[in-house]
Amino acid sequence: MxxxxxxxxxxxxxxxxxxxxxxxxxxxxxxxxxxxxxxxxxxxxxxxxxxxxxxxxxxxxxxxxxxxxxxxxxxxxxxxxxxxxxxxxxxxxxxxxxxxxxxxxxxxxxxxxxxxxxxxxxxxxxxxxxxxxxxxxxxxxxxxxxxxxxxxxxxxxxxxxxxxxxxxxxxxxxxxxxxxxxxxxxxxxxxxxxxxxxxxxxxxxxxxxxxxxxxxxxxxxxxxxxxxxxxxxxxxxxxxxxxxxxxxxxxxxxxxxxxxxxxxxxxxxxxxxxxxxxxxxxxxxxxxxxxxxxxxETTVARNKAVVGINAFAHEAGIHQHGMLADSRTYEIMRPQDVGFDGSWFVLGKHSGRHAIARRAEIIGRPIDGERLAAVAAAFKQRADQIGEIDDAELIAIIDQADQASNERMLRYA
Missing domain, CATH: 3.20.20.70 (Aldolase class I)
Structure with missing residues (x-):
């Protein structure tokens, strides 16, 4: 030896x-x-x-x-x-x-x-x-x-x-x-x-x-x-x-x-x-x-635990609302701890008004009150048609809702 x-x-x-x-x-x-x-x-x-x-x-x-x-x-x-x-x-x-x-x-x-x-x-x-x-x-x-x-x-x-x-x-x-x-x-x-x-x-x-x-x-x-x-x-x-x-x-x-x-x-x-x-x-x-x-040259499933792209993504309105209040409501570990930049909200038909408003504010198009109600209604209709709503689509929805609101105001002026 x-x-x-x-x-x-x-x-x-x-x-x-x-x-x-x-x-x-x-x-x-x-x-x-x-x-x-x-x-x-x-x-x-x-x-x-x-x-x-x-x-x-x-x-x-x-x-x-x-x-x-x-x-x-x-x-x-x-x-x-x-x-x-x-x-x-x-x-x-x-x-x-x-x-x-x-x-x-x-x-x-x-x-x-x-x-x-x-x-x-x-x-x-x-x-x-x-x-x-x-x-x-x-x-x-x-x-x-x-x-x-x-x-x-x-x-x-x-x-x-x-x-x-x-x-x-x-x-x-x-x-x-x-x-x-x-x-x-x-x-x-x-x-x-x-x-x-x-x-x-x-x-x-x-x-x-x-x-x-x-x-x-x-x-x-x-x-x-x-x-x-x-x-x-x-x-x-x-x-x-x-x-x-x-x-x-x-x-x-x-x-x-x-x-x-x-x-x-x-x-x-x-x-x-x-x-x-x-x-x-x-x-x-x-x-x-x-x-x-x-x-x-392979991929992992979106819902793969810890490292899948959906591991820290949230679409459901109830979850998004909770996450906005405190991320610990729906996350048991921090995304940064495994290498993600952070959590993210997926805007889709399950999203609620809180998430829509927060995303609109982030992209520089804040909405609230009656405007938010109108945008949320249009958002739901569009999400049913195409699924996920990206920033460009959200801006278009906000613009269309604002235009419709302005046209109504002109008709009744």
Whole structure:
């Protein structure tokens, strides 16, 4: 085994606060594996730079053994972006671990991680691996021991953990910890689990593993096949997980992974419930989302939580009235905290007089009293016809209402 560095970056983070959650971003690996999200080396460097600014602790930059191109991309990201821990995924084989070591050579040793995974569920053991439980256990130990000869920071994942027998899952993770793995991941690889199951499983794993390895970090990696990835990640934190594995915009295999922005903001907004913190500079979230959309030529839904264009937009008149009085009536976080300039009102058929008057004042055409009543009536008719009313359309409505009012006055003069 090579000489060990004094302390890894991950250990520094974990030692700083037992309630500090490490954010592990796999946008460049699991995210990129989703159809339509392949990225060039230049794109990966660009996204990694934003992730660094966002405060991500660990960036899984790819799967070095997948192809020579992927190894080169990881090497370039590790060479050009400084700050986070960089990680490569690896199967439980020496060749994969060697590829990860080559790819991560440009980054300081304290900031290198290899992420070794091996299927543990009955279906993976029988259909994919053709291995017994004893063989899986021995392979996991052998792979982690070899990884520790090259890396100080080793993560082990029991693939398909939530369809693995609970006792065997604990056996494998404990054996991996004995072999030198510092981070132990129990991934819901196929999005099968429910929050109650996740919370219970992590509590059980924590009780057993921390009895022998008190500094081991339990990690949660959840997929969204049943729409539960974010809820399951939060449940894992409640159960004792202190690393969450996420992606920007929730991209990833099949239905995707737990969304970085949703999990992190849930932990922040509901700190009263979860009692943990992250090191995230959340004001870069919108930038991260839009950068990923730009390099992959994709979009996010308007109603996407936290970063969607409608996340801080208000059209309903009752909501707009409340927002004008105090934004906390309908917003549980400030738009500036995630990178938006502020909230905005969408003027449409649901808007009320308060919002119409406020927008008219902003664009230099203040209206009140009978004028406001006339404009509001015309506004509703026009909104029913075309939907959203922009500033030019509002000015035209005001002008038409004023002209109609003047003509009535002339007729009765």
């Amino acid at each position: 090579t000489d060990r560095v004094a302390v890894t970056r991950t250990e520094q983070i974990a030692a700083s606060d037992p309630n500090r959650v490490i954010v592990f971003d796999t946008t460049l690996r699991d995210g990129e594996q989703a159809p339509g999200f392949s990225m060039s080396a230049e794109a990966k460097v660009r996204v990694a730079g934003v992730l660094r600014d966002l405060g991500v602790d660990v960036i899984e930059a790819g799967f070095a053994a997948a192809s020579p191109g992927d190894e080169d991309c990881i090497r370039r990201v590790a060479a050009e972006v400084e700050g986070p821990v960089f990680c490569s995924l690896s199967r439980a084989s020496e060749g994969d671990i060697d590829a990860a070591c080559r790819a991560l050579a440009p980054t300081p040793r304290s900031h290198r991680r290899v992420h070794v995974f091996l299927g543990t569920s009955p279906i993976h053991r029988s259909a994919k691996l053709k291995m017994s439980t004893n063989a899986v256990l021995a392979t996991a130990v052998r792979a982690v021991e070899y990884a520790r000869s090259l890396f100080d920071d080793v993560e082990f994942s029991a693939e398909d953990a939530f369809r693995t027998e609970p006792e065997f899952l604990a056996d494998v993770l404990e054996a991996a910890a004995d072999a030198g793995a510092r981070t132990l991941n129990a991934p819901d690889t196929v999005g099968y689990a429910t929050p109650d199951e996740v919370k219970t499983r992590f509590r059980e794993l924590s009780a057993r593993i921390h009895a022998r390895h008190p500094h081991a970090i339990l990690s949660a990696h959840n997929h969204d096949d049943l729409g539960l990835a974010v809820a399951n990640s939060l449940a894992a934190v409640e159960g004792g997980a202190r690393q969450i594995e996420v992606t920007v915009n929730g991209i990833g295999e099949r239905a995707g992974n737990a969304s970085l922005e949703e999990v992190v903001m849930a932990l922040k907004v509901r700190s009263d419930r979860f009692g943990v913190s992250t090191g995230m500079e959340t004001r870069h979230m919108v930038r991260a989302s839009r950068t990923l959309c730009d390099v992959t």
